Amino acid sequence: MSMRGDETLPPPDFEAAPLPANEAARTQRVHRSGVMDVRQEDRYQIYVDMARLITACPVAYTGLLDEDRQFFLAKDFDGQFDVTELARPLTLCQYALGSTQPMIVPDLREHPKLKTNRLVTAPPNWVFWGAYPLVTQDGLVLGTLCTADYTPRIMEPRQVQGMQSLANNLVLLLTLQMQERDAITERMAKLAAYFHRTHPDLRPAELEAFLSLCSGQPLDKQWLDRLAQWDIVTLAGKTPELTALGRTIQAEHGLHAATFRRQTAEQKTSIDIENLFAMID
Incomplete structure (x- = not known):
């Protein structure tokens, strides 16, 4: 049987369903x-x-x-x-x-x-x-x-x-x-708007570096140097860290590392296996 997804014409005698009211x-x-x-x-x-x-x-x-x-x-x-x-x-x-x-x-x-x-x-x-x-x-x-x-x-x-x-x-x-995606989109939009007001010349890669530091991900020092110039990141220690200003931005936009870890865990355990198997009892 041919079941190509680009076939759009129904058989002549197969009637399409009426569209739902909504x-x-x-x-x-x-x-x-x-x-x-x-x-x-x-x-x-x-x-x-x-x-x-x-x-x-x-x-x-x-x-x-x-x-x-x-x-x-x-x-x-x-x-x-x-x-x-x-x-x-x-x-x-x-x-x-x-x-x-x-x-x-x-x-x-x-x-x-x-x-x-x-x-x-x-x-x-x-x-x-x-x-x-x-x-x-x-x-x-x-x-x-x-x-x-x-x-x-x-x-x-x-x-x-x-x-x-x-x-x-x-x-x-x-x-x-969908709700998580909407929340992340809103959060990123507010963060981008904040940096646009305070640092109009911020580059996308620098914003990505800030998010990487917030989430505990690998960092690109090239862009962290720029964030350090704005006193958002300090490079004084062995590893880059957020300054007081950086932590304030992080808190105001809900970007704590625990939030990222929780989102990752929820994606991996979003299905309660025991509850699903209980449905066949």
Whole structure:
């Protein structure tokens, strides 16, 4: 089966889903998430693996949908094909964007809208399909967490509940990442504005050196010399250190080394493994 991401024309008899009423706000949030086109499958693969365990389905995938396409955060298509995205008109998931409730289809061949989709009519010939919306706290559906099989299926209530919990956990991760990214952007903008007012000739490399010193990262002495001229850094000791002025700037902009270490730790432990495995009990 050809599954090129640049295929945009649906089969003649496959009808596109109506746009959600909140489509503009929904797609804006999708773009704001910052994950479209960012290949981080290792971060999200556990959700796909857990979805397969919960449902016993051979296929599972998760992704966000913008105006034009579905970008897969992680996927296991059972070796049938390997794509990073799919044109939105070709997707099943476009039909799951209009509701915050799961869309579970025991037999796609009998569904009036989805039975003509290429995923059903041609290899891999999916029969069962379940989509669990990734819903933000304010009710925007960013994408889906899905499972599929080649035979009809009925999901038990505990499986549906487990999948909903898994989808909610994924949304929480995406939300925390987005909030952290927004906070960092705001913090950096304020820091850049401060230095622009106080040191208009500051170069980006010098700002990077200041941030490196704040975070305990390796330093470029060439740029630290300039910061020392402004009494932001002292080079008197064995290692560069922030002066009183430098520490004041650091504190005012929330740039303590502990903050950087905490952010790194949160990225590495953002998924509570025990809680996820509890979903299949």
